Amino acid sequence: MREEWRLFAALSLPEEVRERVAAAIAYLQARGYRAKWVDPNTSHLTIKFFGSVPVTAVPDLVTALRASVSGQVPFRLRVDGAGAFPHPERPRVLWLGVNGAVHELLRLAERVEHATGRFAQATDVRPYHPHITLARVRPEDLPTLRGLSRELERLRSLPAVPFSVERLTLYRSELFRSGPRYSVVEEFTLG
Numbered sequence: 001m002r003e004e005w006r007l008f009a010a011l012s013l014p015e016e017v018r019e020r021v022a023a024a025i026a027y028l029q030a031r032g033y034r035a036k037w038v039d040p041n042t043s044h045l046t047i048k049f050f051g052s053v054p055v056t057a058v059p060d061l062v063t064a065l066r067a068s069v070s071g072q073v074p075f076r077l078r079v080d081g082a083g084a085f086p087h088p089e090r091p092r093v094l095w096l097g098v099n100g101a102v103h104e105l106l107r108l109a110e111r112v113e114h115a116t117g118r119f120a121q122a123t124d125v126r127p128y129h130p131h132i133t134l135a136r137v138r139p140e141d142l143p144t145l146r147g148l149s150r151e152l153e154r155l156r157s158l159p160a161v162p163f164s165v166e167r168l169t170l171y172r173s174e175l176f177r178s179g180p181r182y183s184v185v186e187e188f189t190l191g
């Protein structure tokens with residue numbers, strides 16, 4: 001049986017952004033909201049999820065990712081806003097928004113998609129919507145989320161947290177009962 005790794009490409013986040021994630025989660029938890037909260041220490045901004053990739057294909061994926069960032073200049077983003085997919089009344093995902101040089105982020109995502117699409121199990125047909133996940137909402141959590149729109153509006157009023165994007169990271173994700181564990185496979189400096 002061939003060995004496969006669960007892989008995704010993402011932007012790692014600086015400490016001040018992870019602190020905002022932790023503060024947003026603490027704020028929502030203090031209001032009695034329940035969900036499957038992310039670990040702020042492992043927060044990231046996903047660019048492309050590949051799913052299970054044969055280990056033998058990883059060197060080719062690394063080469064493709066390196067080519068995708070070539071010529072892509074570093075840029076600045078900011079964590080700004082909050083929301084829920086698909087809607088605050090029936091959320092499945094709670095998130096923090098990303099603004100700033102989003103056109104550069106979208107350009108990077110497009111370049112990664114073009115260079116690496118063949119490595120993904122399936123291409124997502126939905127448009128790329130950059131966000132930082134706070135939680136995944138399970139059906140049993142929905143009754144606890146009353147007034148969520150109001151609380152997300154309060155999170156949207158917080159000052160933005162700016163950060164620089166200078167590299168893309170290929171992560172391996174291993175799933176455990178305690179939650180996912182991510183390890184860096186390779187980093188790619190923009191430009």
